[in-house]
Amino acid sequence: MELLQGLFIPNISPTLNDNIHFMIKVENLKKSYGDVPALNGVSFEIKEGEFFGLLGPNGAGKTTTISILSTILEPNEGKVTIGTYDLKKDPGQCKRTIGVVTQEIALYNKLSAYENLMFWGSLYDVPADDLKNRIAETLQLFGLADRQHDKIETYSGGMKRRINIASALLHRPKVLFMDEPTVGIDPQSRNLIFEVLEKLHKEGMTIVYTTHYMEEAERFCDRIAIIDKGTIIAQGTLNELKNTGGLKESIAVTFLNLTDLVKTKIGTFLGGEFKFEENVLHSYTSNVKTDLSRLIIGCSEAGADIVNIEIQKVNLETVFLSLTGKQLRD
Amino acid sequence: MFKIAVKDLKLFMADKRAMLLTFLLPIPLITLFSLAFGGSGKSSEARPTILIMCDEDKTKASHHIVEQLDSLKEIKVQLSSLDTIKRWIGNGDEDAALILHKGLSDSMDAGKPLPMELIYDKAKEMQMGILMSALSGNLMRFAGTKSFEKKALANFDKQNPGMDSAMREGVHAMIASNFSGGSRDGGKDEPMLKATPMEAQKENSPGLVQAVAGTAVMMLLFSVAGLGASLLQEREDGTLKKLLFSPLSPSNILFGKMISANLVAMAQLLIMFLFSWLVFGLNIKQNIPGLILMIVATAFACSGFGIFLASVAKSRAQVQGMTTLIVLTMSAIGGSMIPSFVMPAWMQHMAVVSVNYWSIQGFYDIFWRVLPVTSPVFLMRVAVLLGIGLVLNFLAVRLYKRNIKSIA
Numbered sequence: 190m191e192l193l194q195g196l197f198i199p200n201i202s203p204t205l206n207d208n209i210h211f212m213i214k215v216e217n218l219k220k221s222y223g224d225v226p227a228l229n230g231v232s233f234e235i236k237e238g239e240f241f242g243l244l245g246p247n248g249a250g251k252t253t254t255i256s257i258l259s260t261i262l263e264p265n266e267g268k269v270t271i272g273t274y275d276l277k278k279d280p281g282q283c284k285r286t287i288g289v290v291t292q293e294i295a296l297y298n299k300l301s302a303y304e305n306l307m308f309w310g311s312l313y314d315v316p317a318d319d320l321k322n323r324i325a326e327t328l329q330l331f332g333l334a335d336r337q338h339d340k341i342e343t344y345s346g347g348m349k350r351r352i353n354i355a356s357a358l359l360h361r362p363k364v365l366f367m368d369e370p371t372v373g374i375d376p377q378s379r380n381l382i383f384e385v386l387e388k389l390h391k392e393g394m395t396i397v398y399t400t401h402y403m404e405e406a407e408r409f410c411d412r413i414a415i416i417d418k419g420t421i422i423a424q425g426t427l428n429e430l431k432n433t434g435g436l437k438e439s440i441a442v443t444f445l446n447l448t449d450l451v452k453t454k455i456g457t458f459l460g461g462e463f464k465f466e467e468n469v470l471h472s473y474t475s476n477v478k479t480d481l482s483r484l485i486i487g488c489s490e491a492g493a494d495i496v497n498i499e500i501q502k503v504n505l506e507t508v509f510l511s512l513t514g515k516q517l518r519d
Numbered sequence: 520m521f522k523i524a525v526k527d528l529k530l531f532m533a534d535k536r537a538m539l540l541t542f543l544l545p546i547p548l549i550t551l552f553s554l555a556f557g558g559s560g561k562s563s564e565a566r567p568t569i570l571i572m573c574d575e576d577k578t579k580a581s582h583h584i585v586e587q588l589d590s591l592k593e594i595k596v597q598l599s600s601l602d603t604i605k606r607w608i609g610n611g612d613e614d615a616a617l618i619l620h621k622g623l624s625d626s627m628d629a630g631k632p633l634p635m636e637l638i639y640d641k642a643k644e645m646q647m648g649i650l651m652s653a654l655s656g657n658l659m660r661f662a663g664t665k666s667f668e669k670k671a672l673a674n675f676d677k678q679n680p681g682m683d684s685a686m687r688e689g690v691h692a693m694i695a696s697n698f699s700g701g702s703r704d705g706g707k708d709e710p711m712l713k714a715t716p717m718e719a720q721k722e723n724s725p726g727l728v729q730a731v732a733g734t735a736v737m738m739l740l741f742s743v744a745g746l747g748a749s750l751l752q753e754r755e756d757g758t759l760k761k762l763l764f765s766p767l768s769p770s771n772i773l774f775g776k777m778i779s780a781n782l783v784a785m786a787q788l789l790i791m792f793l794f795s796w797l798v799f800g801l802n803i804k805q806n807i808p809g810l811i812l813m814i815v816a817t818a819f820a821c822s823g824f825g826i827f828l829a830s831v832a833k834s835r836a837q838v839q840g841m842t843t844l845i846v847l848t849m850s851a852i853g854g855s856m857i858p859s860f861v862m863p864a865w866m867q868h869m870a871v872v873s874v875n876y877w878s879i880q881g882f883y884d885i886f887w888r889v890l891p892v893t894s895p896v897f898l899m900r901v902a903v904l905l906g907i908g909l910v911l912n913f914l915a916v917r918l919y920k921r922n923i924k925s926i927a
Contacts, residue, residue, distance in 0.1 A: 261763045281766055289764040293757035297526070299533040308526045312765040340533075356761075 211270075212237040212364055212395040213258065218267035220253055220419075227253040228264070229419040235412075237363075238393040240386075242400070242410035244505075246515045250419040251399050252368070258397070259289045259366055272363060285313060288362030292369040294349045298342040302333060302352050305341060306359060313360035320359065327355045330388075332381055347378025354382060364395045371405065383408075403505045413505070417513045431503045436511060437462070437473040439501045440481055444468045445494035454491035459484070471501075523767070523775025524782070527749065531783060540745070541783065542790050545738035550798070570594045571616035573601045576634075578624035584658070585619070608638060615639035725887050731795040732882035733855035736817060736875045737846065738791070739784055743825030744842035746780040750829040750919075751838060769923045773826070773916060780825055784818035801886065809885040809892040816904035817878040823911030824874060830918035849873035854880075877903045 213235040220228040228250050235241045245251045256262035258269060260280045269276035271283045296305050303324060310320045328334040331351040341349060354370060367386075371379050386409060390396060400406055406413060407427055414424035423430060444451075447468045455470065456463070462473040470488075474480040477500055488495055501507070509515075532538065570588060574581045589596035599607075599616075607613040620634035627633065635658065750773070753759035762772050792810065795801040803810055828845070832838040850856050852866055853875025859867050870876040881900040884890040890897045 259764050261760065284764065284766045287764075289761070291757055291761060295757035295761040297530055297758065299530050300526075304529065308522065309761075309765075311522050312762070312767055314766075 210237045211235065212239070212272060213241075213397070214268075214270040215254075215258070216268045218254065218257060218264050218269065220257065220262070220264045227419050228257075228267075230267070231416065231419070231421055233414050233421055233424055235395060235397065237395055238390075240390050240396045240398065240409050240411045242398050242406040242413040243416060244399065244406060244413060244509060245416035246513055249416045249513075251416055253419075254416065255289075255366055255368055255397070255399065259287060260284050285360065286362060287364045287366060288357035288360065290354050290357045290365065290367045290370050292372060294346075294353045296341045296349060296353055296356065299340060301338045301340050302328070302344070303337040305352060306356055309356040310359035315360055323359050323361075327358055330385060331355050345375065345378075347374040350374050351378055351381060354385065358389075362394070364397065365389065366397045368399050369401065370398075371400070371402065403509070407505050415509060415512055422512050423508075427505065430505070430508045436503045436507060437475055438477055438503055440470075440472045440474060440477060440484055441497075441499040441501055442470045442472070442484065442488060442495055443497040443499075444470070444488075445496050447493065451491050451493045455488060455493065458487040458491075468496075520767070520771040520775035520778065523762075523772055524778035527746075527776060527779035528782065530749070531746070531779070541742045541787055545734060545787070545791050546794055568594055570596050571604055571607070571613050572596050572598050573604050573616060573618045574598060575601060575621050576619050576623035580624035580627050581619045584623075588617075588658075604638070725883070727795070727799055727801055728883055728886045729854075729858050729879070731791065731799070731801055732879045732886075733850075733858075733875070735788055735791040735882075736821070736853075736878045737850040737855040739787055739817065739821045740824060740846040740849065740874065741842060742787055743780050743784050743821045744828050744838060744846065745825070746783055746822070747776070747825030747827070747829035748832075748835045748838040750776055750826070751832060751835045755835065763923070769920060770916065773919050776829075777822060777826055777912060780822035781818050784822045785814055788814045788818060803886075805889065806885045806892060809890075809897060812892060812901055813878065813881040813885060813904075816881070816901045816908070817874070819908035820874045820878070820904040820911070821908075823908035823915065827911040827915040827918075830915040830922065849875050852876075874904065874907055877907070 211234045213233075215231060215233050218228050218231040219226075231250065231254060243251050243254065253262065257264050258271070258276070260276065260283055263277075272286045274282040274286065276283050297308070300308070306324045306327065307320065310324065311317075315323065324337075325334070328337050331354070333348060333351060333355075336344070336348070341352065344352070350370065354367075357365065371382055374382075383405075386396065390409070396409075398406070398410060410427065412424065412426050413430060414421050415430075416422065445468070447465070447470075452465055459472060464471050472480065472484060481498075481500070485495065485498070531541075572585060572588070574585055585596055585598065588594050601618065604613070604616040604618070608616065616638055618636045618638060620636060622634050625631075750759070753762070759772070763769065792801065792803050792814075796803045824845075828838055828841055832841060850873075852862075852869050853859070853873030854862075854870060855875045859870050859876065859879075862870070877900050881897065881904070884894065884897040884900065892898075
């Protein structure tokens with residue numbers, strides 16, 4: 190992988206025509222804490238109804254970005270537009286446009302789910318009757334209607350997380366910020382949340398999603414921005430990220446023993462891009478099917494005993510690793 | 520902000536432990552302090568204190584003093600010998616005794632200093648302050664006045680040696696009448712007694728007022744500190760951050776907290792006074808507007824203290840530590856634990872910095888001094904409490920706005 194670092198062409202700009210309406214526009218956002226810079230001119234745009242992933246290692250600037258977009262942190266420089274509202278000039282309207290699902294479960298344990306939802310919904314001045322209807326619908330959606338009058342403290346972690354998400358939807362926000370919404374929950378709750386996310390996405394809600402789970406980002410995100418050290422280092426669709434960076438799939442072959450002579454023989458017939466890491470050969474290819482059989486035959490002829498063969502496809506994890514040098518969960 | 524207040528009240532009521540601590544815990548404490556500071560009911564119904572006395576003079580005048588003291592509602596005299604008394608006090612069986620030494624009657628006749636002595640257990644100096652305060656006024660009237668009367672008569676006789684006996688008797692009667700409070704019958708001592716006990720004219724026992732007001736304010740300070748800490752709990756639980764995402768302004772969130780803290784504080788005070796009325800007979804009906812005003816002012820000052828504490832502290836653990844230290848200090852110097860009049864003068868001066876002092880004095884104004892609600896003294900105390908509340912709330916808002924930035 191080290192071989193590939195620096196080859197990726199960063200900052201894949203989406204080709205957008207004039208008819209596309211941006212729900213969020215972030216321009217040259219800068220923020221520092223004392224002398225420590227957190228954001229160094231972050232810019233991106235999110236289309237209406239888009240599911241947008243914001244990925245980055247810890248300390249990259251994700252939380253700072255989300256905090257600014259959700260109005261609780263002021264940037265030092267830059268401009269943010271949410272819908273048609275300028276965040277600086279009209280934070281009140283921006284707050285009514287967005288819903289925020291925080292990583293921590295922010296609910297009142299001594300109150301019931303219904304009381305929690307009534308409270309959080311009432312903060313947005315939703316008329317009482319509408320709010321009651323919306324709560325009923327939302328509880329149904331999250332499969333918790335029968336537990337609505339139980340205190341939150343009696344709920345499992347997954348159920349709490351579902352209510353936590355539900356509480357951010359009652360005022361029908363146009364944009365939903367979700368910060369690691371599936372951390373530490375049971376598969377049943379995770380699947381239910383996924384179903385809700387898909388439904389919201391289908392209904393046209395703009396969703397900004399941060400996660401450490403690559404499979405979630407790959408499954409849901411229309412576009413992804415990768416942020417590191419306060420800078421957006423790449424953004425685009427999953428395919429754009431995979432293809433444009435020059436990343437190739439690789440075949441990893443593990444041998445029982447690998448002498449220098451064998452290495453030379455293998456190197457002679459392989460050609461192309463490859464590298465050895467102890468007893469493992471990494472061969473980079475643009476056509477796994479044809480190269481795999483050639484590789485097996487060549488290795489046998491070179492007298493190498495193959496223990497294991499693994500095909501490593503290009504995915505978000507490898508893109509992320511090549512861009513940041515870190516695993517997403519670092 | 521009312522939504523925050525309503526939510527906080529719901530949370531408070533959902534927390535049975537907090538409810539018990541706020542409303543029920545003060546009741547046994549009030550009961551304990553009420554019994555300790557003068558029993559239940561009105562002052563006229565209070566159980567008398569046993570006063571150990573030794574009459575070494577054994578004259579008509581000394582008997583008179585003993586009888587007068589014994590006739591007071593608050594005091595029951597128990598006579599004993601000097602040796603026995605000294606043994607009792609030496610053993611710690613009794614705290615103090617009043618000794619009427621030989622020559623008391625002669626000193627009264629001659630207008631000299633009276634040979635009376637209060638001997639007491641040195642370990643009980645604090646109680647002596649209270650006893651001395653209670654006795655000195657009565658003794659001055661029972662013995663001191665008689666002494667001055669005798670001196671006046673002697674001076675008159677000395678300056679008018681040739682006066683006939685009938686006229687002399689008439690003038691003596693007039694002088695005696697003046698010293699006995701205007702009675703035509705100068706030989707009777709009843710008027711002296713009637714003029715003495717201010718307590719008998721009052722509706723409520725000062726001990727009861729002290730116990731109820733002192734305990735109520737102290738417990739209230741503890742309670743509101745806990746309510747203020749709910750702000751820090753919101754911070755720790757992440758709900759404060761979530762509130763900041765909503766259209767509510769940071770100030771509105773804090774004002775909501777203030778409203779709920781005030782409402783709970785007022786409810787707590789009201790319950791404590793209602794309990795004192797029902798169980799100990801504290802007459803809370805004698806000045807209801809004054810009581811309401813003082814409850815509101817006290818609740819405002821105390822809740823300001825709670826919110827201020829929550830704004831200064833960085834965690835709930837810090838609030839707990841600071842609360843214990845500050846509330847106990849304020850309660851000690853402010854007169855919640857012991858009446859401020861028994862404290863040294865410098866401590867009494869320091870008491871004005873505590874919420875407890877102004878509040879307790881305000882409740883004394885209502886229940887003991889029976890001041891009208893329009894009394895400048897009473898209104899001044901209300902104003903001071905409201906002022907304390909305003910300053911603390913103002914500082915809390917400033918600190919909170921500064922700290923809120925770190926939440927993001």
